[in-house]
Amino acid sequence: MAADREQVRRWRGYLADERAEAAVYRDLASRRTGPDRDILLELAEAEGRHEQHWLDLLGEAGERPTPVSLRTRFFGLLARRFGSVFVLALLQRAEARSPYEADADATPQMAADERIHEEVVRSLAMRGRSRISGTFRAAVFGANDGLVSNLALVLGVGAAGADRGLVLVTGVAGLLAGALSMGAGEYVSVSSQRELLAASTPSAQSADALTRIDFDENEVALVFRARGMTPDEADRAATEVLRERVAPRLPANDVDVETVGTPMGVALSSFAFFASGALVPILPYLFGASGALAVVLAAGLVGLALLASGAVVGLLSGAPMLLRALRQLLIGFGAAAVTYVLGLLFNAAGI
Template sequence: MSTTSPRSREQVRRWRGYLADERAEAAVYRDLASRRTGPDRDILLELAEAERRHEQHWLDLLGVDGDRPTRVSVRTRLLGLLARRFGSVFVLALLQRAEGRSPYEDEADATPQMAADERIHEEVVRSLAMRGRSRISGTFRAAVFGANDGLVSNLALVLGVGAAGATPGLVLATGVAGLLAGALSMGAGEYVSVSSQRELLAASTPSPQSADALTRIDFDENEVALVFRARGMAAPEAERAAHELLAERVAPRLPADDVDVETVGTPFGVALSSFLFFASGALIPILPYLFGASGVVAVVVAAALVGVALLASGAVVGLLSGAPMILRAVRQLAIGFGAAAVTYVLGLLFNAAGV
C-alpha cells in the first residue's frame, strides 16, 4: 500500500497503535533473551526480529506519521515491566495470550503473512512456557489447592459456626483450630501422595544394574527383545530394536516409559507448599475476628477478603494455563462462595432449631 494513498484519521491512529505495540513486544522478547542462554535465547531473538519486520510494515504505511510518539497499550507496558523485573513463566504466559489475541486476522491493512506470523508466535511462546509450567507444576498444584482449600474450608467453617450463634471468641478459636488441622492434614497428605507417585514412577525406570548387564550378555541368544515387547512393541520391531541396541555396545540403555520423576515435585517441597498456602488461605477468613470484629460486620469483611483472594488465585491459574483469566477467576469465586453459603445456611438452621 502506498504511503500517499488516502487514509482516514482512524486508520493512522490504529496503525500508530500497532507500531507502538510491535516495538514494545520486540523489546520484551529482547529483555527475556538477555536472561536466557542457548537455544531459548536464539528463539526469543528471532521472535524480536519478526516483530521488527511487522514494525517496518506499519512504518511504511505511516510515512512521516510514524515519527510521532505513540502511547503503548497498558497490556504491552505490563509485559515489558514484568520481563525486566522477573523474566519468568508468567511473562511467557502473558505473551502467549497476547500473541493469540492478535488483531491482524481482522485487520485489512495487515498482510496475511503477519497474521500467520502471530499464530506461529503463539505456538512458539506456548512451547517455551510449557517448560516452565512443567518445572513448577508439582509445587504450583499443591500451592493452588492448598490456598483455595484454606480459603473455602475455613470461611465455610467460620460462617457456619457464627451463624449457629457462637460467640466471636469461639468463632476465632474454631477458625484457628481449622487452620492448624487443615494445614497439617494437607501437608501430610501431599507428602504421602507425592512420595507414592515418585515411587511408582521410579519403579518403571530401568535399573543401572540391568543396563550394565547388557555389556556381558550373549549377542545372539538373549532376552533384551522381551524388554521392548513388554514396553508395547510388536515382536519384529522389538527384535530389530534389541539388535540395534546391542550392536552399539557403547553406553547401552534399556527402553523406559516417557516419564520424568522430577516433574512431580519433591515430597518435602510439595508438603511445605501445601502447609504454608493452606495456612495463608485459612488465615484470611479469621482476620476480622483477630481484630475484634463480630456479627454481620465480621461476616461481610471475611467474605469480601476471601472473595478478593479467590478472584486473584483464579486469575493466576487462568494465566498460567493459558485460559481466560476472568472466567477462571469468576469460577473460583462462585465455587468458593457456593460452598460457604451452604454451611452458613446450615448454621442458621441449627441456630433456629436451638441445636
C-alpha cells in the same frame, strides 16, 4: 489513497505495540542462555519486520512517538522483574489475541506469523509449566482449600450463634489442623508417586546384564514389546541398544519423576498456602469485627482471593482468566453458603 485519521491512529498503536513486544522478547532473552535465548531473539526480529510494515504505511506519521498500551507496558515490567513462565503465559495470550486477521491493513503473512508466535511461546512456556506443575498444583489446591474450608467453618460456627472469641478460636484451630493435614498428606502422596514412577526406571543390574548377553539370542526385544512396540519395532530397538558395545543400556520409560515435585517442597508449599488461605477468613475477627459485619468482610476478602487464584490458574494454563476466576468464586461461595445455612438452622433450632 490517503489514510484517514482513524487508520493512522490504529497503525500507530500497532507500531507501538510491536516495538514494545520486541523489547519484551529481548528482555526475556537477556535472562536466558542457549536455544531459548536464540528463539526469543528471533521472535523479537520478527516483531521488527511487523514494525517496519506499519512504518512504511505511516510514513512521516510514524516518526512521532506513540504511547504504548498498558497491557504491553505490563508485559515489559514483568519481563524486567521476573522473566518467568508468567510472562510467557501472558505473551502467549497476547499473541493469540492478535487483531491482524481481522484487519485488512495487515498482511496475511503477519497474521500467520502471530499464530506461529503463539505456538512458539506456548512451547517455551510449556517447559516452565512442567517444572512448576507439581508444586504449583499443591499451592493452588492448598490456598483454595484453606480459603473455602476455613470460610465455611467460620461462617457455619458464627451462624450457629457463637460469639466472636469462639469463632476466632475455631478459625485458628481450623487453620493449623488443615495446614498440618495438607502438608503431611501431600508429603506422603508425592513420595508414593515418585516411588511408583521410579519403579519404571531400568535397574543397574539390567544394564550390567547387557554387556554379557548373547547378541543373537536374547530377550531384550521383549522389554520393548512390553512397552507397546510391535515385534519389528522392538527388534530394531533391541539391536540399537546392543550395538552400544562400550556401555549398552536400556532407555528409561517415558516418565519424568521431576515434574511431580519433591515431597518436602510440595508439603511445605501446601502447608504455607493452606495457612495463608485459611488466614483470610479470620482476619476480620482478628481485628475486632463481629456479627454481620465480620461475615460480610470475611466473604468479601475470600471472594477477592478466589478471583485472584482463579485468574492465575487461567493465566498459566492458557485458559480464559475471567472464566477460571468466576469458577473459583462460585465453587468457593457455594460450599461456604451450605455451611452458613446449616449454621443458621442449628441456631434456629437452639442446638
